[in-house]
Amino acid sequence: MIGSGGMGGMALGAVTGMTGGGWGFLILAWGGIIAATFFCFYRLFQSEDKKR
Amino acid sequence: MAKPQSDPLGLPREAWASRLGLILAMAGNAIGLGNFLRFPVQAARNGGGAFMIPYFVALLLLGIPLMWVEWAIGRHGGSHHGHGSMPGMFQALGKKRWIKYLGVLGLFNPLVILIYYTYIESWTMAYSFFSATGKYFGIATRQEMGRFLNSFQGFGTSPHFPGGIETAYVFMLVTLGLNIYILYRGITAGIERLAKIAMPLLFLFAIALAVRVLTLGAPDANHPDWSVASGVAYLWNPDFSQLTRARAWLAAAGQIFFTLSLGMGSIQCYASYLKKNDDLALTGLTTSVTNEFAEVILGGSIAIPVAVAYFGLAETQNIAAAGSFDLGFQSMPIIFQRLPLGHLFGFLWFGLLFFAGITSSVAMGQPIMAFLQEEFGFSRQRAALALLGAVLVFVQPVIFVRPFLGEMDFWSGTIGLALFGLIEVILFAWVFGMDRAWEEITRGADIRLPRLFYYIIKYVTPLYLMILFGFWTWQDAWPTLLMKGVAAADRPGVLWARALMIFFMAVFLLMIGHAWRRRRARGVA
Numbered sequence A: 001m002i003g004s005g006g007m008g009g010m011a012l013g014a015v016t017g018m019t020g021g022g023w024g025f026l027i028l029a030w031g032g033i034i035a036a037t038f039f040c041f042y043r044l045f046q047s048e049d050k051k052r
Numbered sequence B: 001m002a003k004p005q006s007d008p009l010g011l012p013r014e015a016w017a018s019r020l021g022l023i024l025a026m027a028g029n030a031i032g033l034g035n036f037l038r039f040p041v042q043a044a045r046n047g048g049g050a051f052m053i054p055y056f057v058a059l060l061l062l063g064i065p066l067m068w069v070e071w072a073i074g075r076h077g078g079s080h081h082g083h084g085s086m087p088g089m090f091q092a093l094g095k096k097r098w099i100k101y102l103g104v105l106g107l108f109n110p111l112v113i114l115i116y117y118t119y120i121e122s123w124t125m126a127y128s129f130f131s132a133t134g135k136y137f138g139i140a141t142r143q144e145m146g147r148f149l150n151s152f153q154g155f156g157t158s159p160h161f162p163g164g165i166e167t168a169y170v171f172m173l174v175t176l177g178l179n180i181y182i183l184y185r186g187i188t189a190g191i192e193r194l195a196k197i198a199m200p201l202l203f204l205f206a207i208a209l210a211v212r213v214l215t216l217g218a219p220d221a222n223h224p225d226w227s228v229a230s231g232v233a234y235l236w237n238p239d240f241s242q243l244t245r246a247r248a249w250l251a252a253a254g255q256i257f258f259t260l261s262l263g264m265g266s267i268q269c270y271a272s273y274l275k276k277n278d279d280l281a282l283t284g285l286t287t288s289v290t291n292e293f294a295e296v297i298l299g300g301s302i303a304i305p306v307a308v309a310y311f312g313l314a315e316t317q318n319i320a321a322a323g324s325f326d327l328g329f330q331s332m333p334i335i336f337q338r339l340p341l342g343h344l345f346g347f348l349w350f351g352l353l354f355f356a357g358i359t360s361s362v363a364m365g366q367p368i369m370a371f372l373q374e375e376f377g378f379s380r381q382r383a384a385l386a387l388l389g390a391v392l393v394f395v396q397p398v399i400f401v402r403p404f405l406g407e408m409d410f411w412s413g414t415i416g417l418a419l420f421g422l423i424e425v426i427l428f429a430w431v432f433g434m435d436r437a438w439e440e441i442t443r444g445a446d447i448r449l450p451r452l453f454y455y456i457i458k459y460v461t462p463l464y465l466m467i468l469f470g471f472w473t474w475q476d477a478w479p480t481l482l483m484k485g486v487a488a489a490d491r492p493g494v495l496w497a498r499a500l501m502i503f504f505m506a507v508f509l510l511m512i513g514h515a516w517r518r519r520r521a522r523g524v525a
Helices: A020-051 B019-030 B033-045 B048-081 B086-091 B105-133 B142-152 B166-214 B228-236 B240-244 B246-259 B266-271 B281-301 B303-311 B313-322 B324-338 B342-376 B380-400 B403-431 B434-442 B452-481 B488-521
Strands: none
Touching: A020 B019, A020 B048, A020 B228, A020 B281, B019 B166, B019 B266, B019 B281, B019 B342, B033 B048, B033 B228, B033 B246, B033 B281, B033 B303, B033 B313, B033 B324, B033 B342, B048 B086, B048 B228, B048 B240, B048 B246, B048 B266, B048 B281, B048 B403, B048 B434, B048 B452, B086 B105, B086 B342, B086 B488, B105 B166, B105 B324, B105 B342, B105 B380, B105 B403, B105 B488, B142 B324, B166 B228, B166 B281, B166 B303, B166 B342, B166 B380, B228 B303, B228 B313, B240 B246, B246 B403, B246 B452, B266 B342, B281 B303, B303 B313, B303 B324, B313 B324, B324 B342, B342 B380, B342 B488, B380 B403, B380 B488, B403 B434, B403 B452, B403 B488, B434 B452
């Protein structure tokens, strides 16, 4: 879905490079999602194997 | 996966052929254009990396619980009562006769959204074709690209489309035909097969694009600060001051709501083809995390970083402020012309948007198909033809009268979804009863759900939705209803769009009443 709600205006700010906080959030978010994805699919295939 | 069960007319219901097929179809329903266009801008605008805090809070307290609620309502309505559409599913939750009428939004929302969404989806197919053939190559500025898009849509003239709307119309017909054909083929041979083909391709295209973008560096030697690294930093560097504003928390909740395709009736419809002891806790969770993978990891790595690399930060902020269509259909085509192998990457970008679109649009069509088949005894062919006729007739004003699309998107795609989400969680947790609801969610579960979610579903999720719905009503619905900021020339179009939506609502209410009178006449409760 695209949803409405628009894009609105972004907060302006000079961005030159990733800060420690930026890396921290990126690693936590990506890591969390990748770990959750692996966990879910692992459990899924595990339960499918049990049912066979 | 499940043996066929009976619908209210005693006819066998379809079933998913495999669990993976179900997950891909559900993920396809959730993953849409918003994953790749809307999310990165919302994140950048509302605190960058810090936006992930309200985003994940909303995912845990609103998105995943409501996802389980919708799966459970769907499986309960389908496996116990043979209903694949919301009026019947709601009636299965309580004894009061009026409950089924609350399900009208589960028909209204998907039909209205399907009508305009199919048209937008056809643009992605057209632009994929234009990228491969180089039709827009040579257009150097965003303004000219805007004129190209306008003339493609029939709202202006350009040498690229001497026939005006003809090209867009043909692509709309092809897209609509494809959608209807998939729905006509049914759950296993149509929707599940589409998901098994389109979803791997979508991820392949998105990964190829993300890798290309992330390895671009700073492509313009004259602007070394225009780089992908700067774009990624723009998206992820946290601005904690945004977290003290309600706007960031509401934007995160709204994004979670849209991205998981909640409040539509599609998840419930797909889940209705499960058996009563099939797992929904793990399968629903897997669908959600697959959507998050596509949104946060892939969606966050393409449009905004590449826009900063080619347009610079200030211009990217203007692009994003102008809206998702500008980002997707005006700025990205300019970028592809500057990118090595631009024809190919343009084709992949619009191709992935098309796959994201079609796997969502068939999910919007299926509740209507199920309603016609199960409550009125339509054959699949007749239901598909009826849906084709309805969409073909009512997409005409969307194509030719400009305010229709925005108006329909606001009332069905924003307010309607939130209202329906609120209604269903209250019905499920408070009318059906939280103890029975929890038993329904956890029955056959392949993972153990923390008991904490019992209380989250009962108290927190409805409250979250009330705040979201209340805020949107207060901030957006009243000004929109009063047509504030709408040009005088557009007002008749807006009013006609509203009249059409009221007409849809009335027709669906009459159809629900008629279907249940038929049931009572046959002696079915």
